Amino acid sequence: MSWYLALPLMTPVLTAVMSYLLRGSGIGRWVAVTGSALGLGFALILMRQITQLGVVTGQMSDWPAPFGITLVADLFSGIMVLLTAGVGLAVAVYACGEIDDDLEDMGFFAIFQLLLAGVTGAFLTGDLFNLYVWFEVLLISSFGLLILGGTRAQIDGAVKYVLLNLVSTIVFLCGLGLLYGATGTLNMADLRLAVDSSDQQGLITVLSMFFLIAFGMKAAVFPLFSWLPASYHTPTNAASAIFAGLLSKVGVYALFRSFTLIFDNDPAYTQPILMVVAGLTMVTGILGALAQTDMRRVMSYQIVSSIGFLILGLAIGTPLAIAGAIFYLVHNVIVKVNLFLVTGVAARLCGSSEMSRMGGVYKTAPLVALLFIVPAFTLAGFPPLTGFWAKVMLVQAALEAGNWVMVAVALIVSLLTIWSLMIVWARVFWDAHPDGLEPRTADLAPVRLHLLLPIAALGLASILIGVFPNGLVVLAQAAAAQLLDPQPYLDAVLGGTP
């Protein structure tokens, strides 16, 4: 059993217990922040271990793969775990400023930590059924975060979120049951070998569609995304931010993992489907964002649009495209969390997130406006910020694949993204408040540092990665190479190396 793998997983669980027991005493929330900081440390150690030694694996209770449950971290998993811990820490600090004592008493910080544990577990597991279990852990935690507060809009959004996610769960479970029937194994590395040697390739392709639907629903791709904009704008800002950053990305991760490791048997069938899905997701997402009048819903639809870019990388499937998608994933997690956090502050200043009741933030709180500009420029893809490099890689990959349609779609969607951000900028930050009200900075004062520090830190991360992209580009290329040639992964899991 590798402690490098266990520690990033156990830390949030233990932190959840501690912060629940200490809730209301004034230190519970700081225990959660400390736990998140520790988790970030362990994720960094795990990442160092992966870059030095290659794929890290651990067999639960020393049952050898494929019989036991395997935990495995290659570069892609390592990057995702690190991202989870990083934005988890940022949002935990923000939550200390936003969450009141009532919500803390109901266990906000404990559920938040369990959500992080579920997400981390989904990134680290090497077993398909175990992936289902981690999905449930993060799903039930996200239900909790979604309804804490219990406003009418929250309950209404939660109903849609819960029911549609349950449907996707059932599809996933059905797919993995039938896949077990067809191959006799559920260990992902072993599945790769079983799928390669199976004489029922047609059946495997049909089964892969179960996973495309199930993971696609979690990832919020067209046409399965309707739960996302119906619910992401309803809970507390800290909860929306962590949902925006991580939940749909878990679905994307699962798509990448399953369609590079397990179902690469019939790319001629799956790639065109993924390509169409990617294009439609990008376009519908951004058109939805343009049509919205609520700032948080604009941000929600932009998530859908960016999921399209990620799927585009998977659909093209060349090393450059996968590397571009991984770079985009890192960029998007940071920037989306950041945008939701800034949106929370702006909504707090104006007393509403409905854009017709917002305005004048630039005049009263120029610092908040500056902190919005950084992630907005990053998402729009202005050089030298991260969004620019990510889109350069993806567009270049599409050009090399000769896929002119997707190049055009990606560029037009990028332009529309700028437009939708300009609308937000103009209405919320630049224009005066329509009712002549001044945004209130007074009630922000006692928690200013908690709210603005994580935003500034994430913005700084976007800028630093954008100015020095080389390290991440090399890392993303190495991770893509591992995804496309899983031999080291298979050796590490099945070869019995500790």
Add this chain to the structure above:
Amino acid sequence: METLLALTLGCLVAAGVYLMLAGDLLRFLFGLTLISNAVNLAIFASGRISVGGNPPLVPDGAYKPAADVANALPQALILTAIVIGFGLFAFSLVLTLKAYGVLGTIDIDKMRLSEAKADTATTDGDEA
């Protein structure tokens, strides 16, 4: 035996889909439960049915069972899925109750509170 199981599954899923399309939150949940039970049976069937098989027990001192035994793994999977499904179902029921309390309806078509308002649109998206 598989044929019988497949027919049962088909009936369960058909009834489940019918209930889910009824436009009522509670029926949707019952439909979902029927389908999740059908899926559990599907996992059971993919582990291969052995009529008259022995329980998967290893005799004292031996390393493997003496005769052919039933496949225990799908049953472990189903057990996990039932437990998780039960938890989620309980949560959804309470959520439905709460929704009825705060929204006053569980008619799916009337639950539009968190969706976009139809009256306002900031831009005409036709330049796309």
